[in-house]
Amino acid sequence: MFKKIVLIGVFLLSCGVFCHGQENNIPIKLNDLLSAVAQHAPSLRTDYTGTMVQEARVQEIRNNRLPSLQLSYQADLGSNNNVPGPYFGFGIVPTNNGGIRENNNYNAVSSNLAIAAFQWEFYNFGAYQAQDQLAQSAVNVEKKRFDQSKYDLQSFTIYSYLQLLKLHDLIEIQTRSIDRNREIRQSIFAVVKSGIRAGVDTSMADAEISRAKLSLIELENQQRQLQIRLSTLSALPPDQIVADTTAEKILFEQVKSSPIELNGGTQHPLVAYYNALFDKTKMEEKLVSKSYHPKLFLSGAVWGRAASVDHSNSYRSLGEGFGVERGNYLVGVGINYNIFDLQRKKAKLHTQRLMVDQAGQKLQEEQANITMNIAQSAAEVATAEQRLDEIPHQTKAANAAYRQKFSLYKNGLTDIVEVNVAQNMLYQAERDYIAAKYNYYLALFHQVVAQNNVDGFLQLFK
Numbered sequence: 001m002f003k004k005i006v007l008i009g010v011f012l013l014s015c016g017v018f019c020h021g022q023e024n025n026i027p028i029k030l031n032d033l034l035s036a037v038a039q040h041a042p043s044l045r046t047d048y049t050g051t052m053v054q055e056a057r058v059q060e061i062r063n064n065r066l067p068s069l070q071l072s073y074q075a076d077l078g079s080n081n082n083v084p085g086p087y088f089g090f091g092i093v094p095t096n097n098g099g100i101r102e103n104n105n106y107n108a109v110s111s112n113l114a115i116a117a118f119q120w121e122f123y124n125f126g127a128y129q130a131q132d133q134l135a136q137s138a139v140n141v142e143k144k145r146f147d148q149s150k151y152d153l154q155s156f157t158i159y160s161y162l163q164l165l166k167l168h169d170l171i172e173i174q175t176r177s178i179d180r181n182r183e184i185r186q187s188i189f190a191v192v193k194s195g196i197r198a199g200v201d202t203s204m205a206d207a208e209i210s211r212a213k214l215s216l217i218e219l220e221n222q223q224r225q226l227q228i229r230l231s232t233l234s235a236l237p238p239d240q241i242v243a244d245t246t247a248e249k250i251l252f253e254q255v256k257s258s259p260i261e262l263n264g265g266t267q268h269p270l271v272a273y274y275n276a277l278f279d280k281t282k283m284e285e286k287l288v289s290k291s292y293h294p295k296l297f298l299s300g301a302v303w304g305r306a307a308s309v310d311h312s313n314s315y316r317s318l319g320e321g322f323g324v325e326r327g328n329y330l331v332g333v334g335i336n337y338n339i340f341d342l343q344r345k346k347a348k349l350h351t352q353r354l355m356v357d358q359a360g361q362k363l364q365e366e367q368a369n370i371t372m373n374i375a376q377s378a379a380e381v382a383t384a385e386q387r388l389d390e391i392p393h394q395t396k397a398a399n400a401a402y403r404q405k406f407s408l409y410k411n412g413l414t415d416i417v418e419v420n421v422a423q424n425m426l427y428q429a430e431r432d433y434i435a436a437k438y439n440y441y442l443a444l445f446h447q448v449v450a451q452n453n454v455d456g457f458l459q460l461f462k
Helices: 002-014 030-040 042-065 128-193 200-234 248-259 269-291 341-410 416-451 453-458
Strands: 069-079 109-123 293-308 327-336
Touching: 030 128, 030 200, 042 128, 128 200, 128 269, 128 341, 128 416, 128 453, 200 416, 269 341, 341 416
Parallel strands: none
Antiparallel strands: 069 109, 109 293, 293 327
């Protein structure tokens, strides 16, 4: 079995192609094409940047546990009139200390205030740790998304390489069909000249040649479009993306006589991605639970101030209100907890647990899909092997029928319609042969993709 896998790998990694009309181009190995795609694919650069963004957010979230140290200074000028009594400031009522007297005095008073205030939420019963774990799980999700993108592009590149090989063979078939139609046309000239057949046969032959040429143009266009798509991903010129059928022909003779069996691989990148999403939702649930716990604070402040009104309520010059006349400090430990957060926590946890359940069901769904894909690909491989066993009989019989009809036509024993039917039958048989061969390759490829064997498979032959 190992030798069989090696044969496939040698084919995929070493074959490079002289496509139709590109005989002067140096073929590119699949391994080189995969490397170019990994380095230059625009979507991979985008996904990699997304990973870097999430890693930067990890450090950003770690900074949440840093304390706050705010420095503030203000110099003020205004009146100083006040009355006893409490009130809520609401953040917009200016503070006016002292100034309790019988009458208002609107003489200007100067003052200044400098403050250094420190506050640190030094313990919150695991909320910081939950934030860190959630940030790391977000990074893991982005990494798994990036791995999935790489896997998809790798699969697309190998699939496209196989398609280039298939198009090369189809172009060869189409070229042979044109040559056969030209051979038929030459024979028509001979029988028309001898008076055996009418000249209308020439027109029918010309129509068949034109139809075959149009099909050839379409195949070459498909090949060019595929080269352009791969060029966009790999940053290589389209003309350099060609494939060689020599190794493929050797491979086909081997796999036709000894079908390949493939073992299961590691966890599929798509399942790994949804597993990471599932873990992330669990971390979100943990953060919800921790974020509503009490919070312990350490606070401190140092401040100094001065005013142009002295302790006996005497007005001094405005310059006396600047500088520092009095200084103070304050240190304290506090706890903060909102009783009504109990209901908020309950409702939010219920929502988050439903999201965890949804993510878990999605993970199970993808695992079931992968299992189904593996079973389907294995069945497709078996069917493709049966096609390969039968298709040579069709091709051999169609070729014999065409040669017989063509020989009869040259001897005036049948008409051009019968020859065209036989020629089209041979043409379709050749196309069916190519389709069966590459469907077998694709079935094997789909199997390694479903089993996540691609990376290990390619590593064997570097």
